Amino acid sequence: MKLTEAKQQFISSWGAFGTHWGINRTMAQIHALLLISPEPQTQDDIMEELNISRGNTNMNIRELINWGLVDRVLLTGERKEYFTAEKDIWKVVKQIVKERKKRELEPMLQLLDKLEEVEGDKRDKSVKTFIDTISSIKKLGKQADKTLDVMIKAEETWFVGALMKIFK
Amino acid sequence: MKLTEAKQQFISSWGAFGTHWGINRTMAQIHALLLISPEPQTQDDIMEELNISRGNTNMNIRELINWGLVDRVLLTGERKEYFTAEKDIWKVVKQIVKERKKRELEPMLQLLDKLEEVEGDKRDKSVKTFIDTISSIKKLGKQADKTLDVMIKAEETWFVGALMKIFK
DNA sequence: ATATATTTTCAATAAATTTTGAAAATTTAA
DNA sequence: TTAAATTTTCAAAATTTATTGAAAATATAT
Numbered sequence: 001m002k003l004t005e006a007k008q009q010f011i012s013s014w015g016a017f018g019t020h021w022g023i024n025r026t027m028a029q030i031h032a033l034l035l036i037s038p039e040p041q042t043q044d045d046i047m048e049e050l051n052i053s054r055g056n057t058n059m060n061i062r063e064l065i066n067w068g069l070v071d072r073v074l075l076t077g078e079r080k081e082y083f084t085a086e087k088d089i090w091k092v093v094k095q096i097v098k099e100r101k102k103r104e105l106e107p108m109l110q111l112l113d114k115l116e117e118v119e120g121d122k123r124d125k126s127v128k129t130f131i132d133t134i135s136s137i138k139k140l141g142k143q144a145d146k147t148l149d150v151m152i153k154a155e156e157t158w159f160v161g162a163l164m165k166i167f168k
Numbered sequence: 169m170k171l172t173e174a175k176q177q178f179i180s181s182w183g184a185f186g187t188h189w190g191i192n193r194t195m196a197q198i199h200a201l202l203l204i205s206p207e208p209q210t211q212d213d214i215m216e217e218l219n220i221s222r223g224n225t226n227m228n229i230r231e232l233i234n235w236g237l238v239d240r241v242l243l244t245g246e247r248k249e250y251f252t253a254e255k256d257i258w259k260v261v262k263q264i265v266k267e268r269k270k271r272e273l274e275p276m277l278q279l280l281d282k283l284e285e286v287e288g289d290k291r292d293k294s295v296k297t298f299i300d301t302i303s304s305i306k307k308l309g310k311q312a313d314k315t316l317d318v319m320i321k322a323e324e325t326w327f328v329g330a331l332m333k334i335f336k
Numbered sequence: 337a338t339a340t341a342t343t344t345t346c347a348a349t350a351a352a353t354t355t356t357g358a359a360a361a362t363t364t365a366a
Numbered sequence: 367t368t369a370a371a372t373t374t375t376c377a378a379a380a381t382t383t384a385t386t387g388a389a390a391a392t393a394t395a396t
Binding site for chain 2: 007019119128139150160
Binding site for chain 4: 024025026059079
């Protein structure tokens with residue numbers, strides 16, 4: 001396979017992949033493009049490569065910056081802004097985990113704390129089932145939260161090594 | 169908080185939560201409803217509780233059955249079909265992981281295998297960056313794949329216990 | 337300051353996804 | 367059988383989400 005075709009395929013499947021993870025297609029595609037670009041790219045480079053409008057490009061780059069996955073780079077003597085993506089995939093994964101934990105897991109755990117204190121007699125079957133469900137989701141959620149905290153702080157070598165040890 | 173309100177909140181946030189994970193709102197809501205229902209529910213129960221149409225209810229129940237999260241239950245002497253969700257959250261998580269691994273991670277790893285063999289001279293910077301990116305994603309992906317396999321087979325007590333041991 | 341390049345915003349539009357509801361198919365009872 | 371109940375399908379409508387593009391804002395150079 002030629003590089004041009006391989007790049008296209010990677011960008012396109014990374015985009016499709018993203019949509020399964022609550023990330024919009026274009027944002028994932030821009031990220032993919034920057035991941036495989038040796039040099040920082042301008043908005044115009046990205047627009048042209050992905051065939052998308054200026055506004056769309058701009059908004060999605062900004063979103064990627066919010067997620068901490070892309071950085072603005074200023075090249076001396078250049079007026080345009082350049083953008084680059086973190087290339088260390090372990091760091092990328094940790095950054096995504098960190099953001100999603102903050103945006104999704106933590107608010108969910110807070111809600112579960114509240115819901116667990118629902119009024120009512122536990123001898124009532126519907127109350128009992130409700131509380132039991134909430135509690136067990138909460139228990140697993142809290143465990144995941146702790147584990148992810150460790151992961152976010154860990155070095156890949158240590159973390160993957162540790163996993164290997166237990167899980168053969 | 170009253171049970172009725174708590175149920176509503178749980179169903180509604182579980183639905184919103186689902187949309188961040190590539191699952192449609194209604195499917196997640198039906199799942200939530202079944203999780204907190206002590207007794208199996210009919211299509212009509214679900215339609216009424218969530219205020220959704222018959223067709224929508226039916227399609228999403230079937231999708232939940234495909235995912236292995238909901239079972240059809242036949243009550244003796246009853247003509248209608250009843251539906252129930254697996255209540256053991258660890259099993260639910262494992263089932264979701266298993267399905268998503270099969271549907272998303274495995275195809276992605278296959279693609280990466282192909283893309284890694286792109287033609288071209290590794291001294292060419294754009295070729296090198298491409299291959300390096302693909303390889304590092306693949307490496308982490310394969311590791312994740314193995315770890316998830318272990319998780320899918322594991323009992324909660326064993327798995328969480330093992331995690332606790334390494335991760336303090 | 338003024339002009340020029342560049343980025344950002346956002347209302348309008350387009351595209352994708354979800355939902356409805358009624359008709360068709362299927363299942364069960366009489 | 368036939369009839370009634372129930373489930374399934376799917377084209378059309380509604381809703382949600384993403385994209386465009388041009389105008390406004392901002393930044394930089396002369």
